[in-house]
Amino acid sequence: MSKKCVKCGQPLPDNASFCPHCTAVQTEKQEVKAPKRWKKAALSVAAVLVIVAAVGAAFSLHHRPKSYEGGAQVVYTDKGKSYKVLLSFSESDGVTGHAQGERTDTLAQGMQSALPCQLYVLDQETGELAWEEFSEKVESCKVDTKPGENSQKAEYIEPIHNESFLNAAYVSDIIYSSDSGTNDILWNLTMKNGDTISLSTRLTIEKQAAVTYFSEDTPMETTEELNALLASIEEEVPSETPVYLHLSAVTYDGDVVFGNHVWGIYGSADGDDATTFTGTVSMRGLNGNYAEFSGIQFKGNSGIGLNAYCLVLLSQCSFDGWDTAAIANNGAWVNATDCTFTNNNIALKFNSNMAYGTSPSYLNNTFTENGTAVCIDNLPGNEVLDFAGSIFSGNDTDIDNKTEHSVDTAKATFE
Structure with missing residues (x-):
């Protein structure tokens, strides 16, 4: 036996856990440490952050700018209200909510003319004109023309509210010649909340021999x-x-x-x-x-x-x-x-x-x-x-x- 009592020094068996002479316990006491609370707190914070991130993502998805694309008409919704936004070359069609997706005119060879392309806005629920309140939401309104194959690009005047067309939100004069052929008239609106609205109509000019x-x-x-x-x-x-x-x-x-x-x-x-x-x-x-x-x-x-x-x-x-x-x-x-x-x-x-x-x-x-x-x-x-x-x-x-x-x-x- 090589082991001795830690208290009285008497020889003891190697596997002895106490001394039979003095009853002293032979194992060393170890300090028991309390669990660290920061780990639990960290887990709680992480859980909260995950929830916040999920809510933020959902909020962001709901409020991120939206793109509205259509032909000559789209329905635009903002703050719970919907608007019918449409294009027409005819004031009577515009005020009654009838979009005009295409128009064909004839023009004498060598001549030039113009046609007002008009954007109308109506309350989707009541059908009443709503261009004034809608215009307050608009940051910018742009027009462009895209000629078709074997056609010439039609000129245009940037859209404005034209006093000659009091019921229209915006009017752009499309200036064309007998050689213009077919042009897509492209409208792009950027709203103050970041939304975008894209509309288009088509104008075809048939040349009349002179x-x-x-x-x-x-x-x-x-x-x-x-x-x-x-x-x-x-x-x-x-x-x-x-x-x-x-x-x-x-x-x-x-x-x-x-x-x-x-x-x-x-x-x-x-x-x-x-x-x-x-x-x-x-x-x-x-x-x-x-x-x-x-x-x-x-x-x-x-x-x-x-x-x-x-x-x-x-x-x-x-x-x-x-x-x-x-x-x-x-x-x-x-x-x-x-x-x-x-x-x-x-x-x-x-x-x-x-x-x-x-x-x-x-x-x-x-x-x-x-x-x-x-x-x-x-x-x-x-x-x-x-x-x-x-x-x-x-x-x-x-x-x-x-x-x-x-x-x-x-x-x-x-x-």
């Missing part, structure tokens, strides 16, 4: 020759075929009547000479036909310079010495850009029961020494006549607005 006459190879140097040509056009050219006349720098005396076609009438200049009409020019297009006059002088001593019974677009023309320089009769509209009206009793007169929403801008015109520059006897519709860049100088009356039609002269100059 007949063109040049003064170099067609007799039209006098009023008689011009009237003879117009008579032959009425007999030989179908009314749906556009007709373009490129006139010489000559003066046409006497009255001239243009019949039922789409017309492009272009003047020219040669030194001090320019294409000039001294008699009344009447434009009698029917069935939606229209006319464009460019670079023409209208010089008179009385009477009417331009008598319009359809849509007439004037650019870089001048009117001098008429009782009424240009009048839009019932069913007609006269638009003028970069034109000059001087020494007329009435320069531009509206007496029509028809409105043309695509031509309300009267940009960069000059009205000088007229009795009345603009006279509005009768004109329906919500179009705002915008005279941005125009100059009114020395007129007895600048604008005689008898019907209190909407007119914007904020960017016009009055001298």
